[in-house]
Amino acid sequence: MGYCFKDLTATCQEDWRRYIEHDFVRALGTGTLDQNAFRCYLQQDYLFLIHFARAYALAAYKSRTLSDLRQAKAGLSTILDTELELHIGFCREWGISETDLAALPEARETLAYTRYVLEAGHRGDLLDLHVALAPCLIGYAEIAAWLNEQPTTVRGAANPFDAWITLYEGPEFQQAMLDEIAWLDARLAEVGPRRFQELSQTFSEATRLEVDFWQMGLDQRG
Numbered sequence: 001m002g003y004c005f006k007d008l009t010a011t012c013q014e015d016w017r018r019y020i021e022h023d024f025v026r027a028l029g030t031g032t033l034d035q036n037a038f039r040c041y042l043q044q045d046y047l048f049l050i051h052f053a054r055a056y057a058l059a060a061y062k063s064r065t066l067s068d069l070r071q072a073k074a075g076l077s078t079i080l081d082t083e084l085e086l087h088i089g090f091c092r093e094w095g096i097s098e099t100d101l102a103a104l105p106e107a108r109e110t111l112a113y114t115r116y117v118l119e120a121g122h123r124g125d126l127l128d129l130h131v132a133l134a135p136c137l138i139g140y141a142e143i144a145a146w147l148n149e150q151p152t153t154v155r156g157a158a159n160p161f162d163a164w165i166t167l168y169e170g171p172e173f174q175q176a177m178l179d180e181i182a183w184l185d186a187r188l189a190e191v192g193p194r195r196f197q198e199l200s201q202t203f204s205e206a207t208r209l210e211v212d213f214w215q216m217g218l219d220q221r222g
């Protein structure tokens, strides 16, 4: 008995590093990412976020305490009021309206990842759902922090993708990451080996789906 969040990343260390330090992320940091790759990613991420908002609504439904309900509501609000604004803002500059975005076909990577997380939440309990959501929430905050540590990262007007880094390095996302780690640490402390094995499988699957999502952007498949 007794695990913590770090044990989840430890069981899929290689995939976790492939996700955090993906070539898409590196090029975003240096500002050299192909504009079309970024646009493809951001358009698909708009569709992705709509389904992730539904996943947070599912987390609200699966909550047994007011505290868990508030946490799910905070995730849902952040997606709708903060994150999607970045996507809509970038797309507006490119002449792509919200109607255009909503009409886009979902790439297979978007379908696979979003439906995987929703299915994990439907099948399991609130902990299964949080573990499926963890690579997304904790990963992006870690990526922004990692980018800031890299000497090659360009910040400010010289990097066309600076607004992306600014969003995820911001206090709202960094605090949400710490809260999520604390929430998971408390639950995982009560878990036995067989249950941990199930959870770590969900976590590593979601991590691999994040890697595929970056790769979709690089390959401009969205």
Ligand SMILES: Cc1ncc(C[n+]2csc(CCO)c2C)c(N)n1
Residues within 6 Å of the ligand: 045, 048, 049, 052, 075, 076, 078, 079, 083, 135, 136, 137, 138, 140, 141, 173, 210, 213
């Ligand atoms: C593929 C993909 N993975 C993770 C995120 C980041 N993200 C999505 S929902 C959420 C939590 C509430 O805002 C966070 C941090 C993204 N945008 N796209």
